[in-house]
Amino acid sequence: MADSITLRVTRYQPEVDDEPRAQDFDVPLRENWVVLDGLNYIKDRLDGTLSYRWSCRMGICGSCGMMVDGEPALTCATFLVDHAPGPIRVEPLANFPVVRDLVVDIGDFLEKLPRVSPWIVRDDDIPVDEGESLQTPEELADYKQYSMCINCMLCYSACPVYGLDPDFIGPAAIALAQRYNLDSRDDGAAKRLDVLIHPDGVWGCTFVGECTTACPKDVDPAGAIQRYKLTAAMETIKSYVSPGGGP
Amino acid sequence: MPNREVEPFAWMAFSAGGVAAAMFAPILLFLFGLALPLGWVSPDHAGLLDALGHPLTRLALLGVCAAALFHFAHRFRYTLYDGLQLARFGTVITAGCYGLAVLGSAAAAYILLLVL
Amino acid sequence: MTGTGTGTGQRAYRPRMSLWWWARKRSYTLFILRELSSVFVAWFVLFTLLTVWSVARGEERYEQFLDFASNPLVVALNVLALAFLLFHTVTWFNLTPKAMPVKVRGRRVPSTVVIAAQWLGFVVVSAFVVWLVVS
Amino acid sequence: MTTAHDVVLVGGGGAGLRAAIAIAEARPELDVAVVSKVYPMRSHTVSAEGGAAGVIGADDSLDEHIYDTISGSDWLADQDAVEMFVEEAPRELIRLEHWGCPWSREPDGRVAVRPFGGMKKQRTWFAADKTGFHMLHTLFQTSLKYGTIHRYDEWFVTKLVVDDGVIQGVVAIELSTGRIETMTAKAVILATGGCGRVFPFTTNAAIKTGDGMSLAYRAGAPLKDMEFVQYHPTGLPFTGILITEAARAEGGWLLNKDGYRYLQDYDLGKPEPTPVLRSMELGPRDRLSQAFVHEVEEGRAIDTPYGPAVHLDLRHLGAKVIDAKIPFVRELCLKYQNVDPAAELVQVRPVVHYMMGGVHTDIHGATPVKGLYAAGEVACVSINGANRLGSNSLPELLVFGARAGRAAAEYAAGASGPTRAGLRQADDEHRRIWRELRGREPNGNERIADLREQMQHTMEGGAGIYRTGDSLTKAVDTLHEFQGRRDQARIEDHSHTFNTELLTFLELSAMLDVAETIVYSALRREESRGAHQRTDYSARDNDRFLAHSLAHRASDGSCQIRYLPVTITRWPVGERVYGR
Numbered sequence A: 001m002a003d004s005i006t007l008r009v010t011r012y013q014p015e016v017d018d019e020p021r022a023q024d025f026d027v028p029l030r031e032n033w034v035v036l037d038g039l040n041y042i043k044d045r046l047d048g049t050l051s052y053r054w055s056c057r058m059g060i061c062g063s064c065g066m067m068v069d070g071e072p073a074l075t076c077a078t079f080l081v082d083h084a085p086g087p088i089r090v091e092p093l094a095n096f097p098v099v100r101d102l103v104v105d106i107g108d109f110l111e112k113l114p115r116v117s118p119w120i121v122r123d124d125d126i127p128v129d130e131g132e133s134l135q136t137p138e139e140l141a142d143y144k145q146y147s148m149c150i151n152c153m154l155c156y157s158a159c160p161v162y163g164l165d166p167d168f169i170g171p172a173a174i175a176l177a178q179r180y181n182l183d184s185r186d187d188g189a190a191k192r193l194d195v196l197i198h199p200d201g202v203w204g205c206t207f208v209g210e211c212t213t214a215c216p217k218d219v220d221p222a223g224a225i226q227r228y229k230l231t232a233a234m235e236t237i238k239s240y241v242s243p244g245g246g247p
Numbered sequence B: 001m002p003n004r005e006v007e008p009f010a011w012m013a014f015s016a017g018g019v020a021a022a023m024f025a026p027i028l029l030f031l032f033g034l035a036l037p038l039g040w041v042s043p044d045h046a047g048l049l050d051a052l053g054h055p056l057t058r059l060a061l062l063g064v065c066a067a068a069l070f071h072f073a074h075r076f077r078y079t080l081y082d083g084l085q086l087a088r089f090g091t092v093i094t095a096g097c098y099g100l101a102v103l104g105s106a107a108a109a110y111i112l113l114l115v116l
Numbered sequence C: 001m002t003g004t005g006t007g008t009g010q011r012a013y014r015p016r017m018s019l020w021w022w023a024r025k026r027s028y029t030l031f032i033l034r035e036l037s038s039v040f041v042a043w044f045v046l047f048t049l050l051t052v053w054s055v056a057r058g059e060e061r062y063e064q065f066l067d068f069a070s071n072p073l074v075v076a077l078n079v080l081a082l083a084f085l086l087f088h089t090v091t092w093f094n095l096t097p098k099a100m101p102v103k104v105r106g107r108r109v110p111s112t113v114v115i116a117a118q119w120l121g122f123v124v125v126s127a128f129v130v131w132l133v134v135s
Numbered sequence D: 001m002t003t004a005h006d007v008v009l010v011g012g013g014g015a016g017l018r019a020a021i022a023i024a025e026a027r028p029e030l031d032v033a034v035v036s037k038v039y040p041m042r043s044h045t046v047s048a049e050g051g052a053a054g055v056i057g058a059d060d061s062l063d064e065h066i067y068d069t070i071s072g073s074d075w076l077a078d079q080d081a082v083e084m085f086v087e088e089a090p091r092e093l094i095r096l097e098h099w100g101c102p103w104s105r106e107p108d109g110r111v112a113v114r115p116f117g118g119m120k121k122q123r124t125w126f127a128a129d130k131t132g133f134h135m136l137h138t139l140f141q142t143s144l145k146y147g148t149i150h151r152y153d154e155w156f157v158t159k160l161v162v163d164d165g166v167i168q169g170v171v172a173i174e175l176s177t178g179r180i181e182t183m184t185a186k187a188v189i190l191a192t193g194g195c196g197r198v199f200p201f202t203t204n205a206a207i208k209t210g211d212g213m214s215l216a217y218r219a220g221a222p223l224k225d226m227e228f229v230q231y232h233p234t235g236l237p238f239t240g241i242l243i244t245e246a247a248r249a250e251g252g253w254l255l256n257k258d259g260y261r262y263l264q265d266y267d268l269g270k271p272e273p274t275p276v277l278r279s280m281e282l283g284p285r286d287r288l289s290q291a292f293v294h295e296v297e298e299g300r301a302i303d304t305p306y307g308p309a310v311h312l313d314l315r316h317l318g319a320k321v322i323d324a325k326i327p328f329v330r331e332l333c334l335k336y337q338n339v340d341p342a343a344e345l346v347q348v349r350p351v352v353h354y355m356m357g358g359v360h361t362d363i364h365g366a367t368p369v370k371g372l373y374a375a376g377e378v379a380c381v382s383i384n385g386a387n388r389l390g391s392n393s394l395p396e397l398l399v400f401g402a403r404a405g406r407a408a409a410e411y412a413a414g415a416s417g418p419t420r421a422g423l424r425q426a427d428d429e430h431r432r433i434w435r436e437l438r439g440r441e442p443n444g445n446e447r448i449a450d451l452r453e454q455m456q457h458t459m460e461g462g463a464g465i466y467r468t469g470d471s472l473t474k475a476v477d478t479l480h481e482f483q484g485r486r487d488q489a490r491i492e493d494h495s496h497t498f499n500t501e502l503l504t505f506l507e508l509s510a511m512l513d514v515a516e517t518i519v520y521s522a523l524r525r526e527e528s529r530g531a532h533q534r535t536d537y538s539a540r541d542n543d544r545f546l547a548h549s550l551a552h553r554a555s556d557g558s559c560q561i562r563y564l565p566v567t568i569t570r571w572p573v574g575e576r577v578y579g580r
């Protein structure tokens, strides 16, 4: 094994650069080093001005997503040795505005998220004194997968539809809407329907499926969206059959 | 409520057409496009007319053709949007694609129900 | 909740997607090919209607049609179309279990079973059609 | 620039979000700002795996949870606080259930509980092995429904503004633009989490740099019980990833470099092929960590590029058992450290895990500075005393987050706006940050990363698992020197856009403050209790030290330690008998 590897890192500083450029750094190639360790090495030893986000280094905080050799990935879960001999291209997540270097602006997602009411909506309020609501393991399993989303945005950067049309509400937001729709404690499906059947909602998705391929947490947003299309279609028919009625 | 939304219906037609095309299209095109012209099978004309002319066959064919056309319209519309980045001509494309499907279905109905 | 201060506005660099984005990755290319199969679905309808029409207009027309259809160019086109139609069938069957989780008595049916069931349907349908046309 | 809010929350982790919701519910007319240096769902609460304790089982009782907590704390916890905490914890966990937290369930639909170290009954609620993740996302998503909560995501608070003992607001910098802003507030709640990054080997995320502790300390609020630092015996040396106790409970062995199960030499029982409760690898966490130190001293540890380590051997369990019983351990090792525990020895070592100490508060989360509150790991109420029990800190975030929120709302509703002197102070802070941004003249030549690493090793050497008067005195001197070298730090990045170099510098400054309070408090506590083990004072000394240490920052910047008696209600001091 060679003892070093080149990281070809995107640099962009809006004050001086018109557009991003690539810069090469040599970092040690160690068996248990991930791309993020390489970046930390650069920041600590070679160039303190390199900017990127990270925190947990265990794939749960969702902050370290970048394009590694053209594919969206969590850099804390991408080993250097798997990309040897390099050079490894490390770029900011695709489909997002680049704030600086490897930092992208995900404000768009945070603006969209509340639109799908990602919280328990109930017709009644249960007092705490009544204890927990019952939910069987099977009912839990109905939505559990969709609750695993760490908001890492890899799916957005993999989805060409989002890249072409930033108004598309996007895979993770829809998966989170489904997470609550399918929760036995929730009564908010009708409220979310209005948002999701908007043309910027589920219909924009053409089932490219890359969101699911990219997702590091097996959320399967593509499946969530297609399932929701069926639900939305059924609800629409229902609203014609029994205008004003429905669940 | 979702009234006035066409998208759900377009999508349902697309899905129905997707199933129809997946199930029927390969074998039909294989028969009509390859097997008959190349003489791999050669049923006589009368038999063929008989088989196709049966009311149930006509209806089934009409269903498959119309659904498949809407499948085409919906998918092709989004292909133009995404593949060629033409979403800004959305209205024209939408009208063109679904318009074709409607005309095609009418033609199919004419041929299958009146001519045949 | 209002998000304050997220986003940097104009100063951020906004990359544009190239017109050739679908050529960048194999999976994207396959996606575009899948979507383009819809054109051949339309062709399939057109060709089927042509066949039916010529059959309906009598034996002579039908013979003319067979001549036209056995033209190598037309045959080549149909071979290509058939390939796309099969591609459509394969992708459609594979995606069905993802889009529509099938549950039997509360338990989710594994996707391989759903896919296999569809192929079974495909074989039955095809056999029936062949029987109908040929016999 | 100045903006005004009624309450400013510093921190968007579990404690911060719980407090924000409490305020929005208690007083919807108040304007609440949540300022966080990372997007709230990136906060470190997301990493917690095991669970959250709250009495729910029919065979369990509040008194038993209280007793477990107090004895676990080596009697340093305030008993009134513990009683209140234990009583409110189940209610908070239920509330989280109503908000949608996907707690794991029994077949009949009730919430499931699991056993946990030091808890004698099964009372730890869990959401598979991602409890903290699910709690944090539930809180974050629930917080989105309140219109009165304003978020400042990726804003870094650099100073608490205090005039005449009363809070005035905070100064913060927006990372994406470099904009510096004064946010005035009638009440401020600190919920900035812990400071594990002061040490070289820690399970804590990169953002856990003790900012809030330093902010409070500099604002005149004392830091309590800072000498109590919890180690976990099995972390991965390079990444600090936590390998749960379950790995040993399933039969994992700890081996030194000769392949010898060294724990048998430390009065921890005889090596048996299968695990025996409370013996060998299943001995108490602190004893295991201490044995590690001796092995290192005897030269029997394994040298790795990241310092000494021992081996955790799981190979004899086989891939099947590992995948069935501890799949997450294998996943973490494989995905983030590239070792397969089914086939290879895993290098492990004790790693810093949790801070028992923090900003001194009462049971309402109030600090001695009027209008300043603290909750979560940054605070010390104290319910954890000299040693926290696993799964007590997640409910602590909820209980004290909510309490601090309500108290702060109450206070803010009756308080007045900022003073002139307060605003002037804020302006000074603007100028200071501007100076750092624009570049000092002349720029120093100390590398930030070097300083940080040296500080971390000083802490490990001086205030690690074992401390002595000598090691601590040396550490005090070294840290003092670092304070000076800090001003020589070189900042090459003068961009206003997402300047993470400035950030690391500000974080380093905070860590140096916190480090100082840790070593001073440890130096002054001449006894051994819980996580604080002095080789020169190896016994517990209730006569002198049944008391909380309070680290104050004197006007000359030096650290001064005072003591506050422990509150005892119904549980007289006893001997700490280790639970399972």
Ligand SMILES: Cc1cc2nc3c(=O)[nH]c(=O)nc-3n(C[C@H](O)[C@H](O)[C@H](O)COP(=O)(O)OP(=O)(O)OC[C@H]3O[C@@H](n4cnc5c(N)ncnc54)[C@H](O)[C@@H]3O)c2cc1C
Binding pocket: D010, D011, D012, D013, D014, D015, D016, D035, D036, D037, D038, D039, D040, D043, D044, D045, D046, D047, D048, D049, D050, D051, D052, D053, D131, D132, D155, D156, D157, D158, D191, D192, D193, D194, D203, D204, D205, D207, D208, D211, D212, D242, D353, D354, D375, D376, D377, D378, D390, D391, D392, D393, D394, D395, D397
């Ligand atoms: C690996 C691991 C496993 C654990 N498992 C368990 C467990 O099973 N059970 C249990 O009870 N406990 C567990 N703990 C402990 C528990 O997770 C933490 O104590 C708790 O999550 C701390 O939460 P917090 O809200 O106080 O702080 P955090 O979640 O750390 O949040 C701190 C917040 O403050 C913000 N902040 C910090 N500084 C600034 C600044 N200068 N300006 C602006 N914002 C700032 C951050 O952005 C962040 O939003 C575990 C800890 C670790 C490390």
Ligand code: SF4
Binding pocket: A148, A149, A150, A151, A152, A153, A154, A155, A156, A171, A172, A175, A211, A214, A215, A216, A217, A218, A219, A220, A221
């Ligand atoms: S759905 Fe998956 S890829 Fe998308 S944000 Fe969530 S965890 Fe990331």
Ligand code: F3S
Binding pocket: A158, A159, A160, A161, A162, A170, A171, A204, A205, A206, A207, A208, A209, A210, A211, A212, A221, A222, A225
């Ligand atoms: S990649 Fe995009 S198009 Fe749909 S299936 Fe996923 S959201």
Ligand code: FES
Binding pocket: A054, A055, A056, A057, A058, A059, A060, A061, A062, A063, A064, A065, A074, A075, A076, A077
């Ligand atoms: S650093 Fe948290 S997901 Fe990678």
